[in-house]
Amino acid sequence: MVMLLQLRTWPEVEDYLARSQGIIFPIGSTEQHGPTGLIGTDAICAEAIAKGVGEATEALIAPTINVGMALHHTSFPGSISLRPSTLIRVINDYVTCLARYGFTHFFFINGHGGNIATLKAAFSETYYHLADLNIPNCDRVRCRVGNWFMCGSVYKLAKELYGKEEGSHATPSEVALTQYIYPDAIKTASLSPEVASGRGIYSAADFRRSYPDGRMGSNPALATPEHGRQFYELAVKELSDRYLEFLKS
Amino acid sequence: MVMLLQLRTWPEVEDYLARSQGIIFPIGSTEQHGPTGLIGTDAICAEAIAKGVGEATEALIAPTINVGMALHHTSFPGSISLRPSTLIRVINDYVTCLARYGFTHFFFINGHGGNIATLKAAFSETYYHLADLNIPNCDRVRCRVGNWFMCGSVYKLAKELYGKEEGSHATPSEVALTQYIYPDAIKTASLSPEVASGRGIYSAADFRRSYPDGRMGSNPALATPEHGRQFYELAVKELSDRYLEFLKS
């Protein structure tokens, strides 16, 4: 059974710490995913996979970070983003709290490419901050990002199923995964067969000019819930292995 | 049916904005709730009630803010907190993004007393920040907190059921509500009949000295899932009315 921090008591966490110092944070985003993709896609995928990994590895799963770094999507209604400097503070606060109790291995299962750079910056800022505090073993703290969509097995399947119609945002693979998780929330819309790609990512206004319906080179109409199930299983398997290996480091 | 931002597309949000400029944010905390209370209690309660309010009022529900201002609980393993200055930035970032699309009424359904002061500070900071931007109608933005546990009807029932054993943290009312929502996660432990109360809230170290098992004057053993259902219904009713009234302001 998956062990969610939210559904545990503090004495149970104390017990957990006696046998493991690892914890998993699902981190997603709240951002447009094209005409048919769910705004919560990245958080939904990260959370589902994190729970799967938690089940497989008996890891404690922290509450999902639903809002990440998605400033470039903020010309599309409904997108919410933290500034990178805010997200750095958030990660620093989270890890510092938990390091005081003895947690040392923080694994972020990530559903959004736009989070990666800021997460890495946040890890550096956090290690440095911890060194100034008087926390035993704080120089043993290690953070790592596991991007489900960049798992080798996931990538391979996406290429097989969709070829270049996978694109790079509002992709059929992530849409498929949300269809598997929320079969009642499958959306349809007439998607233009022409879809912009390769125009870079800069300001929010520029992004909307470059990618008018929010997709980046993708054809999410190819997604099916069954594909989603396959992606889910591959990602859980691969990230579980990676988490266990990380724990040993 | 409840309308979750996470399960919507951006064109759907655009449609929603044409008929309403209100949005509801559940905000909780990730903090110890005594020997038997769930660490996620405040987030779980806020989220469940917010969904109920969303159903009743057709309001859009934003993703839950799971981690709030709980620094005083951070001597108990598993508690996670933002610093107030971080939470102010988070709220500012959220509201600023959404104000750009035309949202004007932000209703925070809150499950944690410790969030209230920082939320109010954040609202002031945010209004002032918005005034510096070039957003149409930004001086019409209004934020409000609705604390489910301070609803008159909830308070009255808690007094009837538990008298002074309601206490002020890890209360039977909030525990009951989590039991109603997660009947499979009901915890038991032998609770000392003596429970500290009235010793104030200062630093985390001081808090643990004052309230050794985390409870503040409460007897959560009195909670039942059926009580939880009653609290849920009262809170949903009262906050739904308040939200609709807020929208008109």
Add this chain to the structure above:
Amino acid sequence: MVMLLQLRTWPEVEDYLARSQGIIFPIGSTEQHGPTGLIGTDAICAEAIAKGVGEATEALIAPTINVGMALHHTSFPGSISLRPSTLIRVINDYVTCLARYGFTHFFFINGHGGNIATLKAAFSETYYHLADLNIPNCDRVRCRVGNWFMCGSVYKLAKELYGKEEGSHATPSEVALTQYIYPDAIKTASLSPEVASGRGIYSAADFRRSYPDGRMGSNPALATPEHGRQFYELAVKELSDRYLEFLKS
């Protein structure tokens, strides 16, 4: 005789610390108080009462924080405000300096409702910050707000004298207190008998639309210096008791 930090030498403070670790900060605001209320009302009241409490309790009185959190008043000329995030830093800096010398009990005598939320957020931020430093006894630091206008005896008298014409900003009670303190600075103006109330507090522009002359439901024309004397004495009595009790905690 009242003991003002400003009129003491550092060896005198050293002596004081040997017998008490408490200090009182008057905190007010610099903001419009309607057509006849003084812009310094909140600071003037807090300072006068703090001096009275200092006399009664032999407490050291720190210099008055004249400018607080009054962003919502900044559409009326003369109002000055800190952003909440600035005020949090100010309080943090003050308390941290004094905690290094051994002060542990910080009592803020407050004259402005708008300060309360930010002060509470600042206290949490400060306790947490202190825990990271190497200050002996820093986890014993305790901060508390005493709002003179919310003292039971003050509230009761205001209701007796003014009923609902007390209102909630530019109130006859606070105006009376400034008249008692500065009898030469009593202002008159023709006040509209209709006065806005209950329209909430949001942005500065919104505030001025809601409350065009700056009053919130009040009739300050009812104030007299003699009323002011009574409020002064009640507040000094009640807050002196509360301070002494706080010192014992």
Add this chain to the structure above:
Amino acid sequence: MVMLLQLRTWPEVEDYLARSQGIIFPIGSTEQHGPTGLIGTDAICAEAIAKGVGEATEALIAPTINVGMALHHTSFPGSISLRPSTLIRVINDYVTCLARYGFTHFFFINGHGGNIATLKAAFSETYYHLADLNIPNCDRVRCRVGNWFMCGSVYKLAKELYGKEEGSHATPSEVALTQYIYPDAIKTASLSPEVASGRGIYSAADFRRSYPDGRMGSNPALATPEHGRQFYELAVKELSDRYLEFLKS
């Protein structure tokens, strides 16, 4: 009669703005001034002189900034300081609020050498910040520091009266001025005839090692209230001229 912002109403400020866009801020410090100097010396002097200047020039006087940049004094009990980065935010917040109403000339009458650098940094930060806002005439805002103790006439008199015993901190001139203002708060102590000087100003711990009783090369025992009167008059005269000239710029 001196015109204190604290004792004015907002309509009076509106009237004032119609004829002048200047305002004077007294700024001091709360810091040790040797065995006999008052902790509030710098704020007391700045405030008294600012009121004198206000009387002479009909300028509006803002509330005194009592706590400044005195980190190097924070090894002596009772000293309170803002960090430079905090003081920069405070000045920015003050000036920004007032610039919105139409104030353009901000004159800081300063009693503490340690404030000068941070004030100048704050002015630069503030001009730049204002340029980002949509405030009419914000690029006309001008801030200036007037240090009473660096007035030519003050400096000359101090040299005549005290020669090199004037020193550079806890000086007889500033002590004399406080004696003139608060004749009831004159302190005595046996001062070592040897007094450290010329050892630079670095960290707080270093400062106390260098200047064990807090004085820097000064003999405050030479001060008299009558000297204080003379310093007061010279400073008021010189700074009044400078303020009027500044207004014309």
Add this chain to the structure above:
Amino acid sequence: MVMLLQLRTWPEVEDYLARSQGIIFPIGSTEQHGPTGLIGTDAICAEAIAKGVGEATEALIAPTINVGMALHHTSFPGSISLRPSTLIRVINDYVTCLARYGFTHFFFINGHGGNIATLKAAFSETYYHLADLNIPNCDRVRCRVGNWFMCGSVYKLAKELYGKEEGSHATPSEVALTQYIYPDAIKTASLSPEVASGRGIYSAADFRRSYPDGRMGSNPALATPEHGRQFYELAVKELSDRYLEFLKS
């Protein structure tokens, strides 16, 4: 001839802007590079290549950012690093100043892998910040990183010359480049044939434990100045092409 901003006048910059809105920033780091690598390696390489690119493309070259994000190296004497949150502010300040004059294309020629994540976070923060200002065309601003050591041609040559002895820090390729640029500053030391690799990058203390002499899997003894020349020419060629293409976007 290369056009260095430092050696130009402001009217020359005005002329330049009439024909190009691009500018190149060399960015490096000041950090240990093993027993024989120069502490300035990353800045030296980035600057030299940027000048080469400037010559080839007639681009304006901004002053080198010598200190970057190298917190993980700060257990080795001489390393200097900005925190990520500081570097984000630095980049934001630089780009904002230049965007006001009309620059729109910012190309960062980077010599240090540790800068990449923070640079990307900084770009996002900056675009968002610019959108709040009233700068014409600010939503056309585009920033891009060009890492010389990740150029395809450079990578290929390094593999050919050094195979897996290239490693990932204090690499023979970057050492060779500094030898070509500063032939008088070639260092030798007896390098242990065993060199740590693959142990990840976490805190500074951890880094030094993992990589005791500072190298990460590399054998810098293989470097020659002639290799350096080849790397230089390949990188200049490839980044010049990329800059010209970027300008067109």
Add this chain to the structure above:
Amino acid sequence: MVMLLQLRTWPEVEDYLARSQGIIFPIGSTEQHGPTGLIGTDAICAEAIAKGVGEATEALIAPTINVGMALHHTSFPGSISLRPSTLIRVINDYVTCLARYGFTHFFFINGHGGNIATLKAAFSETYYHLADLNIPNCDRVRCRVGNWFMCGSVYKLAKELYGKEEGSHATPSEVALTQYIYPDAIKTASLSPEVASGRGIYSAADFRRSYPDGRMGSNPALATPEHGRQFYELAVKELSDRYLEFLKS
């Protein structure tokens, strides 16, 4: 031979620290210097003189801080500035890194008057920050600014050569120094014989209105490379003496 940190290895820095704990930072600015002055003037001068001082005193020279506090110049294309609050963080980060290795004496050879205030504020902020860390001898850290253009001998020569045509920005003395260092980058332009002076320094827009071609009361046409050589030698001599004296403090 001058010892540049950039051209050293970490073991060499370790050796250096065994015999000296001093380090020199050249700090300049990137800002307009009138129609003929180089934008890099302040950094070029500071760097050249610092190298000279390094040669004379065997001090380690850190990489040049090229961009300083020049917000008032940012209405002239090509000027780049940090905000004071950013520069404070930068200095804090630099000094903190190096203090961990044992450096205690930080000498900033400065080429820009506009940096002075912010540098002093930064030093105070840094000492205070260091006191919170667990660094041995951190309370021995000392920072000092040496402004080459304010050296007595430099000032005297400038007065002899140029009288009041020296002015205060884009001065012939600094231009002469850059001509000596970069004889190939000497610029000419027809300079108006009338040049603004004495109009103060406020916002960037105001600065450009006051000083339309960027000069402040100066006639840089008087500069010659030979003058530059003389300024160089005087400044190196005087600052070398001052650095050695500083080391002893």
